[in-house]
Amino acid sequence: MRKNKVLLVEDDSTLSFIIEDALVREGFDVITASDGEDGLRKFGTDGPDIVVADVMMPKLDGFSMVKLIRAQSPAVPVLFLTARTSIDDLLHGFELGANDYIRKPFQIAELLVRIKALLRRNATLKEQRILTVGDCMLDLASQKLRVGDAQYGLSHIEALILDELFNHTNEVVEARALMFRIWQNDDYNNLNRIHGFIYKLRKYLTSSRNIDILNVRGIGYKLSVKA
Known part of the structure:
Protein backbone atom coordinates (compact mmCIF):
# COMPACT_ATOMS: atom_id res chain seq x y z
CA MET A 1 0.00 0.00 0.00
CA GLU A 127 -14.13 11.97 -5.56
CA GLN A 128 -16.77 14.68 -5.70
CA ARG A 129 -18.51 15.63 -8.93
CA ILE A 130 -18.42 18.82 -10.93
CA LEU A 131 -21.26 21.12 -9.88
CA THR A 132 -23.11 23.34 -12.37
CA VAL A 133 -25.45 26.14 -11.30
CA GLY A 134 -26.79 28.58 -13.88
CA ASP A 135 -23.93 29.75 -16.08
CA CYS A 136 -21.29 28.68 -13.50
CA MET A 137 -19.39 25.42 -13.09
CA LEU A 138 -17.31 24.41 -10.04
CA ASP A 139 -14.69 21.67 -10.27
CA LEU A 140 -13.69 20.85 -6.70
CA ALA A 141 -10.85 18.50 -7.61
CA SER A 142 -8.97 21.16 -9.56
CA GLN A 143 -10.45 24.07 -7.58
CA LYS A 144 -11.55 25.84 -10.74
CA LEU A 145 -14.60 28.05 -11.20
CA ARG A 146 -15.95 28.78 -14.67
CA VAL A 147 -18.29 31.76 -15.04
CA GLY A 148 -19.50 31.94 -18.61
CA ASP A 149 -16.31 32.00 -20.69
CA ALA A 150 -14.07 33.10 -17.80
CA GLN A 151 -12.18 30.69 -15.55
CA TYR A 152 -10.75 31.34 -12.06
CA GLY A 153 -8.43 29.37 -9.82
CA LEU A 154 -9.82 29.15 -6.29
CA SER A 155 -8.14 28.68 -2.96
CA HIS A 156 -9.12 25.56 -1.02
CA ILE A 157 -11.37 27.57 1.30
CA GLU A 158 -13.02 29.48 -1.53
CA ALA A 159 -13.82 26.16 -3.21
CA LEU A 160 -15.34 24.75 0.00
CA ILE A 161 -17.53 27.81 0.53
CA LEU A 162 -18.76 27.81 -3.04
CA ASP A 163 -19.43 24.06 -2.88
CA GLU A 164 -21.61 24.60 0.19
CA LEU A 165 -23.52 27.42 -1.52
CA PHE A 166 -23.89 25.50 -4.81
CA ASN A 167 -25.40 22.59 -2.91
CA HIS A 168 -27.95 24.87 -1.22
CA THR A 169 -29.08 27.23 -3.97
CA ASN A 170 -31.64 29.87 -2.92
CA GLU A 171 -31.29 28.67 0.68
CA VAL A 172 -29.66 30.42 3.62
CA VAL A 173 -26.34 28.85 4.61
CA GLU A 174 -25.33 29.83 8.14
CA ALA A 175 -21.91 31.37 8.59
CA ARG A 176 -21.29 28.98 11.48
CA ALA A 177 -21.95 26.01 9.17
CA LEU A 178 -19.29 27.31 6.78
CA MET A 179 -16.84 27.77 9.67
CA PHE A 180 -17.43 24.22 10.87
CA ARG A 181 -16.85 22.82 7.40
CA ILE A 182 -13.61 24.75 6.96
CA TRP A 183 -12.08 24.89 10.45
CA GLN A 184 -14.18 22.39 12.43
CA ASN A 185 -15.22 25.15 14.86
CA ASP A 186 -17.37 28.30 14.90
CA ASP A 187 -14.86 30.58 16.57
CA TYR A 188 -16.16 34.14 16.24
CA ASN A 189 -12.70 35.29 15.13
CA ASN A 190 -13.19 33.28 11.93
CA LEU A 191 -16.25 35.32 10.92
CA ASN A 192 -14.19 38.12 9.37
CA ARG A 193 -12.25 35.52 7.40
CA ILE A 194 -15.49 34.17 5.94
CA HIS A 195 -16.50 37.71 4.96
CA GLY A 196 -13.18 38.15 3.15
CA PHE A 197 -13.61 34.97 1.13
CA ILE A 198 -17.23 35.84 0.27
CA TYR A 199 -16.10 39.26 -0.96
CA LYS A 200 -13.60 37.66 -3.32
CA LEU A 201 -16.13 35.09 -4.58
CA ARG A 202 -18.58 37.90 -5.35
CA LYS A 203 -15.95 39.50 -7.56
CA TYR A 204 -15.63 36.26 -9.54
CA LEU A 205 -19.41 36.12 -9.98
CA THR A 206 -19.90 39.69 -11.20
CA SER A 207 -19.96 38.49 -14.81
CA SER A 208 -22.61 35.83 -14.10
CA ARG A 209 -25.99 36.52 -15.67
CA ASN A 210 -28.07 34.80 -13.00
CA ILE A 211 -26.06 34.13 -9.83
CA ASP A 212 -25.20 36.35 -6.87
CA ILE A 213 -24.23 35.82 -3.23
CA LEU A 214 -26.49 37.70 -0.82
CA ASN A 215 -25.81 38.58 2.81
CA VAL A 216 -28.46 37.43 5.27
CA ARG A 217 -27.74 39.78 8.14
CA GLY A 218 -26.75 38.07 11.37
CA ILE A 219 -27.16 34.58 9.90
CA GLY A 220 -25.08 33.86 6.83
CA TYR A 221 -25.31 33.87 3.03
CA LYS A 222 -27.56 32.79 0.20
CA LEU A 223 -26.67 31.87 -3.37
CA SER A 224 -29.42 33.62 -5.33
CA VAL A 225 -30.07 31.87 -8.64
CA LYS A 226 -32.40 33.58 -11.10
CA ALA A 227 -34.15 31.60 -13.82
Missing part, protein backbone atom coordinates in the same frame (compact mmCIF):
# COMPACT_ATOMS: atom_id res chain seq x y z
CA ARG A 2 1.34 3.41 -0.98
CA LYS A 3 2.27 5.67 1.92
CA ASN A 4 1.20 9.31 1.97
CA LYS A 5 4.16 11.58 1.31
CA VAL A 6 4.72 14.68 3.46
CA LEU A 7 6.97 17.56 2.45
CA LEU A 8 8.18 19.17 5.70
CA VAL A 9 9.78 22.60 5.23
CA GLU A 10 11.21 23.86 8.53
CA ASP A 11 14.46 25.73 9.21
CA ASP A 12 14.60 24.73 12.91
CA SER A 13 16.58 21.48 12.66
CA THR A 14 15.53 20.24 16.12
CA LEU A 15 11.81 20.78 15.47
CA SER A 16 12.16 19.30 11.98
CA PHE A 17 13.73 16.14 13.40
CA ILE A 18 10.99 15.76 16.04
CA ILE A 19 8.20 16.18 13.48
CA GLU A 20 9.87 13.90 10.94
CA ASP A 21 10.34 11.17 13.54
CA ALA A 22 6.66 11.39 14.59
CA LEU A 23 5.44 11.27 11.00
CA VAL A 24 7.61 8.27 10.12
CA ARG A 25 6.27 6.46 13.19
CA GLU A 26 2.75 7.14 11.90
CA GLY A 27 3.57 5.52 8.58
CA PHE A 28 4.27 8.57 6.39
CA ASP A 29 7.06 9.03 3.90
CA VAL A 30 8.78 12.32 4.75
CA ILE A 31 10.83 14.68 2.59
CA THR A 32 12.50 17.51 4.50
CA ALA A 33 13.75 20.92 3.42
CA SER A 34 15.34 23.66 5.53
CA ASP A 35 14.30 26.72 3.51
CA GLY A 36 11.65 27.81 1.04
CA GLU A 37 13.83 27.48 -2.05
CA ASP A 38 14.72 23.88 -1.21
CA GLY A 39 11.09 23.19 -0.35
CA LEU A 40 9.88 24.50 -3.70
CA ARG A 41 12.48 22.41 -5.54
CA LYS A 42 11.55 19.23 -3.67
CA PHE A 43 7.86 19.87 -4.22
CA GLY A 44 8.52 19.79 -7.95
CA THR A 45 10.69 16.65 -7.88
CA ASP A 46 8.99 14.53 -5.19
CA GLY A 47 5.27 15.23 -5.67
CA PRO A 48 4.13 15.20 -2.01
CA ASP A 49 0.55 14.56 -0.93
CA ILE A 50 0.69 17.37 1.64
CA VAL A 51 3.01 20.27 2.51
CA VAL A 52 3.77 21.23 6.12
CA ALA A 53 5.75 24.47 6.16
CA ASP A 54 7.07 27.12 8.50
CA VAL A 55 6.16 30.69 7.58
CA MET A 56 9.37 32.50 8.57
CA MET A 57 12.26 30.85 6.71
CA PRO A 58 15.48 31.95 5.00
CA LYS A 59 15.91 32.43 1.23
CA LEU A 60 12.19 32.12 0.52
CA ASP A 61 9.53 32.50 3.22
CA GLY A 62 6.60 30.12 3.55
CA PHE A 63 4.06 32.51 2.05
CA SER A 64 6.16 33.09 -1.07
CA MET A 65 6.89 29.38 -1.41
CA VAL A 66 3.22 28.40 -1.21
CA LYS A 67 2.24 31.07 -3.73
CA LEU A 68 4.62 29.42 -6.20
CA ILE A 69 3.44 25.92 -5.23
CA ARG A 70 -0.16 26.94 -5.92
CA ALA A 71 0.86 27.94 -9.45
CA GLN A 72 1.89 24.29 -9.97
CA SER A 73 -0.82 22.55 -7.97
CA PRO A 74 -4.11 24.11 -6.84
CA ALA A 75 -5.23 21.11 -4.79
CA VAL A 76 -2.36 19.76 -2.66
CA PRO A 77 -3.11 20.48 1.04
CA VAL A 78 -0.86 23.01 2.79
CA LEU A 79 -0.54 23.37 6.56
CA PHE A 80 1.45 26.30 7.95
CA LEU A 81 3.46 26.20 11.17
CA THR A 82 3.69 29.72 12.51
CA ALA A 83 4.51 31.84 15.54
CA ARG A 84 2.51 34.69 14.02
CA THR A 85 -0.86 35.41 15.58
CA SER A 86 -2.31 38.45 13.77
CA ILE A 87 -5.53 37.99 11.81
CA ASP A 88 -3.98 39.80 8.83
CA ASP A 89 -1.17 37.24 8.64
CA LEU A 90 -3.61 34.36 8.85
CA LEU A 91 -5.87 35.83 6.18
CA HIS A 92 -2.88 36.43 3.92
CA GLY A 93 -1.87 32.80 4.25
CA PHE A 94 -5.35 31.53 3.46
CA GLU A 95 -5.61 33.85 0.46
CA LEU A 96 -2.37 32.40 -0.88
CA GLY A 97 -3.80 28.89 -0.60
CA ALA A 98 -3.16 27.57 2.90
CA ASN A 99 -5.62 24.94 4.11
CA ASP A 100 -4.84 25.12 7.81
CA TYR A 101 -2.63 26.74 10.44
CA ILE A 102 -1.14 25.50 13.66
CA ARG A 103 0.48 27.98 16.03
CA LYS A 104 3.84 27.35 17.67
CA PRO A 105 4.38 25.92 20.19
CA PHE A 106 2.09 22.95 19.49
CA GLN A 107 1.58 19.36 20.49
CA ILE A 108 2.77 16.78 17.96
CA ALA A 109 -0.46 14.84 18.48
CA GLU A 110 -2.48 17.86 17.30
CA LEU A 111 -0.27 18.26 14.24
CA LEU A 112 -0.79 14.60 13.30
CA VAL A 113 -4.56 14.91 13.66
CA ARG A 114 -4.65 17.97 11.41
CA ILE A 115 -2.45 16.37 8.74
CA LYS A 116 -4.64 13.27 8.62
CA ALA A 117 -7.81 15.39 8.47
CA LEU A 118 -6.48 17.43 5.53
CA LEU A 119 -5.50 14.28 3.64
CA ARG A 120 -8.95 12.73 4.21
CA ARG A 121 -10.67 15.91 3.10
CA ASN A 122 -8.55 16.15 -0.02
CA ALA A 123 -9.30 12.53 -0.94
CA THR A 124 -13.03 13.25 -0.56
CA LEU A 125 -12.79 16.33 -2.77
CA LYS A 126 -11.14 14.32 -5.54
